[in-house]
Amino acid sequence: MILKNLSDSIILQNTLHLVSKEKKLTAKIIDHLQEIERRKLYCDLKYKSLFDYAVKELAYSEDQAYRRISAMRLSRKVPAAKNKIDSGELSLTNANLLSGFFKDVPLPPKEEKSLVEKISNTTKTECQNILADLKSEKGLPPKPRKPIIKNENRETVRLHLSLSKLTMDKITELQGMYAHKKVDLANIVDLMASALLEKNKAELLGIKLKGNGKRPQQRANPEQKILPLEQVRIEEKSKESSPSHNLSNKQTQLQANQQTQQQTNQQTKPQANQQTNQQTKPQTNHQAKHQTKPQLNSDPQKIHNKWAGKRNRYIPIAIRRGVLTRAGFKCENCSSTFALQFEHRMPVALGGRGTAENIFLLCRNCNFRRGVTIFGVAGMGAR
Numbered sequence: 001m002i003l004k005n006l007s008d009s010i011i012l013q014n015t016l017h018l019v020s021k022e023k024k025l026t027a028k029i030i031d032h033l034q035e036i037e038r039r040k041l042y043c044d045l046k047y048k049s050l051f052d053y054a055v056k057e058l059a060y061s062e063d064q065a066y067r068r069i070s071a072m073r074l075s076r077k078v079p080a081a082k083n084k085i086d087s088g089e090l091s092l093t094n095a096n097l098l099s100g101f102f103k104d105v106p107l108p109p110k111e112e113k114s115l116v117e118k119i120s121n122t123t124k125t126e127c128q129n130i131l132a133d134l135k136s137e138k139g140l141p142p143k144p145r146k147p148i149i150k151n152e153n154r155e156t157v158r159l160h161l162s163l164s165k166l167t168m169d170k171i172t173e174l175q176g177m178y179a180h181k182k183v184d185l186a187n188i189v190d191l192m193a194s195a196l197l198e199k200n201k202a203e204l205l206g207i208k209l210k211g212n213g214k215r216p217q218q219r220a221n222p223e224q225k226i227l228p229l230e231q232v233r234i235e236e237k238s239k240e241s242s243p244s245h246n247l248s249n250k251q252t253q254l255q256a257n258q259q260t261q262q263q264t265n266q267q268t269k270p271q272a273n274q275q276t277n278q279q280t281k282p283q284t285n286h287q288a289k290h291q292t293k294p295q296l297n298s299d300p301q302k303i304h305n306k307w308a309g310k311r312n313r314y315i316p317i318a319i320r321r322g323v324l325t326r327a328g329f330k331c332e333n334c335s336s337t338f339a340l341q342f343e344h345r346m347p348v349a350l351g352g353r354g355t356a357e358n359i360f361l362l363c364r365n366c367n368f369r370r371g372v373t374i375f376g377v378a379g380m381g382a383r
Contacts, residue, residue, distance in 0.1 A: 023088035
């Protein structure tokens with residue numbers, strides 16, 4: 001079809017028809033996105049989230065994907081909004097604004113429906129003014145903005161976020177402590193993130209970190225007097241030159257010689273006498289208990305034999321450590337690091353055991369998707 005050959009009226013009619021068709025298609029796409037999220041189908045394609053799927057698989061821009069997902073979640077929460085989106089009376093931009101408003105201001109269903117009717121067929125500016133007036137009527141303080149992340153280049157990211165005054169005071173105190181080392185704020189954030197990651201990974205591995213990073217303070221003796229360095233050196237020299245100090249040195253040398261003679265006498269005793277003494281001595285209960293204790297830090301295959309015959313959800317710490325090191329603290333399906341969970345390849349409800357071969361690491365979405373594939377959506381209680 002060559003548009004140049006069409007009349008003005010036909011072009012206007014065709015454009016109006018295409019726009020109405022586009023709105024209907026958008027409503028159908030939102031319904032499909034809702035079902036994809038309900039079933040977590042994007043996990044089968046190894047995507048971390050629905051947003052990741054919409055950007056990489058459906059080739060939407062980040063803004064287009066966000067507005068469609070936001071409208072989808074609003075239509076799931078408020079049925080009146082879904083009808084307006086399907087009819088095209090509620091745009092994706094206004095649906096995005098309304099979804100953020102409902103997160104800040106929870107309303108009863110009747111007020112939600114009336115608000116959806118009020119902002120239908122309005123522009124973005126009109127919708128923003130209506131929501132701002134309603135917030136002022138409710139007397140709600142302005143909510144802190146979410147962190148804004150902008151990629152400056154492939155190696156650096158610019159972050160804008162709101163912090164409490166108490167948190168900023170702590171960061172300022174850290175800046176003062178590291179001022180002599182010329183450490184900027186970015187390095188301090190990196191140090192805090194590294195310390196928290198190390199702590200959480202140690203907790204997942206069942207490792208107890210020694211202490212809390214603070215050196216024990218030595219208690220001061222009130223009777224002890226602080227002397228100048230020159231006076232301390234003079235007192236040490238006088239002690240070394242005193243006869244009592246020389247006698248104490250001779251006594252320590254004699255004690256050391258006696259200990260070495262005792263060690264040599266013990267080594268020269270015949271081994272046969274030691275074996276006969278060991279055979280004649282009966283084993284006490286205390287020794288027998290120590291002999292029956294299992295060795296620590298043994299092979300995970302030996303440890304899980306105790307639990308292999310038991311049908312429960314307990315996973316031994318040695319097996320958890322092996323799974324975490326194997327997976328590298330990432331989901332073994334989509335490589336996500338968000339909300340990691342241990343999952344049984346063969347579910348416990350179907351006779352699965354807590355063995356090393358039956359346990360693997362998944363994120364929360366992939367874990368839910370695996371449950372849907374085995375037990376169905378209804379069996380997992382999905383909405």
